[in-house]
Amino acid sequence: MASNQQSLFDDDPAPWELDAAAQQTLATVVLTTGPDNEYDYLIPDELLDARRPETLLEVGRRVRVPFGRGNRTEVGYCVAVGSKPAPGRKLKSIAGVLDKQSLLTPHMLRLTRWMADYYLCPWGQVLEAVVPAGVRGQAGTREVTLLSVPTRVAARVTTLDVTDKQRDVLQALANSPKPLTLKQLATRVGCTSAPINTLRKQGLIESRVERLDQGELEALVVTREAPKQLNDDQATVLREIYRELDAARHSTLLIHGVTGSGKTEVYIQAIEKVVSFGRQAIVLVPEISLTPQTVGRFRARFDHIAVLHSHLSDVERHRHWKKIAAGEVQVIVGARSGVFAPTPDLGLIVVDEEHETTFKQDSAPRYHAREVAQRRAADENVPLILGSATPALESWQRAAAGEYKLLSMPRRVNNWPMPAVRLVDLREDHNRRGALSRNLMQAMDAALRDGGQVILLLNRRGFSTHVQCPACGASAKCPECEISLTFHRQDAILLCHWCDHRQAPPQVCPDCGSTAIRYGGLGTQKLEAEVQARFPRTRVLRMDADTMRRPGSHETALDAFRNGEYRVLLGTQMIAKGLDFPNVTVVGVINADTALNWPDFRAGERTFHLVTQVAGRTGRGEKGGRVLVQTFDPEHPAIAAAARHDYDAFARVELPQREALGYPPYGSMIRFVCRGESEQQTAALAQQAVDQIQAAWGDDDPLRPGGPLKLRGPAPAPIAKLRGEFRYHVQAMHPDGDRLRAAVKAALAKLTPPEGLRWIVDVDPWEMM
Ligand SMILES: Nc1ncnc2c1ncn2[C@@H]1O[C@H](COP(=O)(O)OP(=O)(O)OP(=O)(O)O)[C@@H](O)[C@H]1O
Numbered sequence: 001m002a003s004n005q006q007s008l009f010d011d012d013p014a015p016w017e018l019d020a021a022a023q024q025t026l027a028t029v030v031l032t033t034g035p036d037n038e039y040d041y042l043i044p045d046e047l048l049d050a051r052r053p054e055t056l057l058e059v060g061r062r063v064r065v066p067f068g069r070g071n072r073t074e075v076g077y078c079v080a081v082g083s084k085p086a087p088g089r090k091l092k093s094i095a096g097v098l099d100k101q102s103l104l105t106p107h108m109l110r111l112t113r114w115m116a117d118y119y120l121c122p123w124g125q126v127l128e129a130v131v132p133a134g135v136r137g138q139a140g141t142r143e144v145t146l147l148s149v150p151t152r153v154a155a156r157v158t159t160l161d162v163t164d165k166q167r168d169v170l171q172a173l174a175n176s177p178k179p180l181t182l183k184q185l186a187t188r189v190g191c192t193s194a195p196i197n198t199l200r201k202q203g204l205i206e207s208r209v210e211r212l213d214q215g216e217l218e219a220l221v222v223t224r225e226a227p228k229q230l231n232d233d234q235a236t237v238l239r240e241i242y243r244e245l246d247a248a249r250h251s252t253l254l255i256h257g258v259t260g261s262g263k264t265e266v267y268i269q270a271i272e273k274v275v276s277f278g279r280q281a282i283v284l285v286p287e288i289s290l291t292p293q294t295v296g297r298f299r300a301r302f303d304h305i306a307v308l309h310s311h312l313s314d315v316e317r318h319r320h321w322k323k324i325a326a327g328e329v330q331v332i333v334g335a336r337s338g339v340f341a342p343t344p345d346l347g348l349i350v351v352d353e354e355h356e357t358t359f360k361q362d363s364a365p366r367y368h369a370r371e372v373a374q375r376r377a378a379d380e381n382v383p384l385i386l387g388s389a390t391p392a393l394e395s396w397q398r399a400a401a402g403e404y405k406l407l408s409m410p411r412r413v414n415n416w417p418m419p420a421v422r423l424v425d426l427r428e429d430h431n432r433r434g435a436l437s438r439n440l441m442q443a444m445d446a447a448l449r450d451g452g453q454v455i456l457l458l459n460r461r462g463f464s465t466h467v468q469c470p471a472c473g474a475s476a477k478c479p480e481c482e483i484s485l486t487f488h489r490q491d492a493i494l495l496c497h498w499c500d501h502r503q504a505p506p507q508v509c510p511d512c513g514s515t516a517i518r519y520g521g522l523g524t525q526k527l528e529a530e531v532q533a534r535f536p537r538t539r540v541l542r543m544d545a546d547t548m549r550r551p552g553s554h555e556t557a558l559d560a561f562r563n564g565e566y567r568v569l570l571g572t573q574m575i576a577k578g579l580d581f582p583n584v585t586v587v588g589v590i591n592a593d594t595a596l597n598w599p600d601f602r603a604g605e606r607t608f609h610l611v612t613q614v615a616g617r618t619g620r621g622e623k624g625g626r627v628l629v630q631t632f633d634p635e636h637p638a639i640a641a642a643a644r645h646d647y648d649a650f651a652r653v654e655l656p657q658r659e660a661l662g663y664p665p666y667g668s669m670i671r672f673v674c675r676g677e678s679e680q681q682t683a684a685l686a687q688q689a690v691d692q693i694q695a696a697w698g699d700d701d702p703l704r705p706g707g708p709l710k711l712r713g714p715a716p717a718p719i720a721k722l723r724g725e726f727r728y729h730v731q732a733m734h735p736d737g738d739r740l741r742a743a744v745k746a747a748l749a750k751l752t753p754p755e756g757l758r759w760i761v762d763v764d765p766w767e768m769m
């Protein structure tokens with residue numbers, strides 16, 4: 001206020017009083033659900049009393065607040081406390097503090113804020129996704145009795161007056177670096193529980209009861225491994241990583257290492273250094289259940305590791321979280337959400353198989369763990385390592401642009417050669433009646449006779465993938481999704497793979513009454529039947545979403561294959577990843593083209609990744625290995641390059657095409673999808689989105705770099721109907737990602753969806769269906 005006007009308002013307080021009154025200590029709160037805004041609240045004095053830490057209001061704790069006209073109670077996160085000028089209106093007060101400690105470090109607050117901005121979703125929603133829903137309780141744990149030898153006893157085991165058996169028991173226990181359960185000890189010594197119990201009664205063995213969850217129980221039985229002697233490529237890459245670690249700075253290293261080049265050993269030795277600094281490392285893997293070997297290697301090398309997988313109960317997750325936050329964990333191995341592990345002193349993040357699509361979350365917040373890891377590593381000033389035999393083109397492009405440092409491991413360990421890949425042209429194999437070409441069968445036969453094992457990839461589950469009436473052409477479709485139903489012979493049902501709708505297979509065609517229903521198309525169940533018929537004395541293991549429903553079933557199945565109980569492993573893409581079985585001498589790809597014709601600009605890239613990765617599962621031992629890839633399109637660049645293990649060749653063809661069309665990695669893409677029961681309303685909402693985005697973008701200035709905004713749609717999505725709702729989508733692309741995000745954000749704020757219509761927005765989408 002200008003001072004010369006002071007006299008006009010005698011009642012006003014003097015300027016210094018005004019200042020004091022204007023500043024108040026306020027808490028800024030973000031609601032967990034509800035409007036995407038930040039709200040200021042007054043803080044009652046008792047919540048600022050440092051002598052009562054359990055109710056102290058701090059940034060990162062959750063609070064209860066009155067909200068809205070009716071003052072209903074909402075929960076929110078306190079994201080800031082500080083003095084602010086008093087607003088004109090009267091503020092409400094915080095009603096209470098929910099957490100006894102802060103759930104979020106300042107780093108995590110910044111990271112989640114960035115995610116909300118980048119992925120165009122409410123901050124509160126991101127916060128809820130990052131902080132695990134842990135509740136108090138002890139479900140999911142088991143009480144075990146752990147035995148150990150007191151030091152005073154261990155020192156004189158040889159002179160004690162005990163039986164020989166008892167001495168063996170004491171010796172075994174004293175030699176074990178960790179306490180053992182009764183069962184473990186008995187197995188190790190080869191005795192019953194009797195001598196152990198006698199020793200316990202005599203006080204020569206101590207016992208304590210602990211609550212352990214499944215992961216910790218597993219960790220009890222790990223055998224430790226020593227570091228491997230690195231080969232030259234590994235050593236070179238490790239030196240580069242050490243250089244970054246010693247410099248204590250952020251940078252991103254992309255390790256392009258062919259399948260079987262020993263990337264995991266490099267990560268482990270890098271992390272050993274991080275741990276020696278007293279800091280923690282986060283390792284992200286595509287899916288814990290599919291990577292039991294990788295997880296096992298980490299367990300064998302570190303004492304304090306937390307494995308965060310999707311089968312953890314809330315309670316277990318919460319316990320891990322607390323241990324990690326307390327700095328008690330050295331290495332966190334986790335899927336996507338492991339990137340939020342609350343490490344107090346992070347030293348390194350590793351993203352293994354960084355090209356995998358599972359790193360992108362397909363529900364809100366639709367973040368990509370690689371991007372979040374990048375952001376987090378930069379914010380905490382630590383290196384980020386991305387590793388893959390088939391890097392995502394996004395990463396490859398950034399390396400080419402100098403944003404990432406590219407490190408190569410072009411050879412396999414032990415100088416084993418890459419397996420020879422043969423393309424089997426299905427167009428020339430006219431006499432083929434089943435799924436297996438003559439070439440593939442011969443190769444399988446030779447491998448099996450030689451004591452080897454076989455992996456067969458077919459990326460479709462079920463028995464028959466379409467059920468059709470040859471008389472009138474009608475095919476069985478899901479009534480809710482209008483997608484072809486798959487016949488599952490085991491359960492004798494037709495199943496929709498999108499919505500899980502089930503119905504009995506028709507006896508007669510519902511359209512024309514013909515009884516000659518044809519079951520066509522090939523799924524893993526049919527392949528299993530064929531392999532079993534052709535190789536009757538061979539045990540065949542099938543892995544797909546149908547056989548792998550229960551937690552732990554992947555590990556059991558892979559163990560059985562490793563032990564040689566099964567000679568043939570067949571399945572969907574879940575068998576294509578990361579497995580390291582030296583006895584696999586033949587890999588067969590039943591149909592390399594299944595993903596090629598997807599309505600997705602990444603169809604070629606996905607195909608290249610899948611074929612290269614599955615081909616890499618063989619030739620990992622003394623016996624070598626070979627690969628047969630069946631295809632109708634052997635000249636396709638993705639398939640031809642995969643057959644030569646030639647990533648560079650693939651990238652050289654694919655990148656210019658992406659660039660010409662403005663697709664990622666050259667342009668940013670945002671996808672809008674809406675759905676509703678009325679097709680007309682759904683289409684109208686998509687049109688509204690297009691109009692609003694165009695309006696928010698404004699006119700295209702021909703002189704501005706990046707060219708005009710590319711807007712595709714509205715159009716029916718490839719899955720045009722799902723669970724009874726119509727789906728429409730819109731794609732917006734432009735090289736200037738920030739400007740694109742701003743325009744879409746502004747546009748979405750103006751959308752007025754009618755009752756019953758829903759929409760989502762996906763920044764950097766991976767799913768195009
Ligand atoms: N220096 C080494 N000497 C001998 N064996 C090694 C060495 N480094 C790694 N290995 C072994 O080589 C095999 C392949 O290593 P690893 O699984 O880490 O490869 P990878 O690069 O991750 O392959 P993929 O991309 O196919 O998963 C493993 O059995 C591993 O124990």
Ligand SMILES: [Zn+2]
Binds near residue numbers: 481482498
């Ligand atoms: Zn359906």
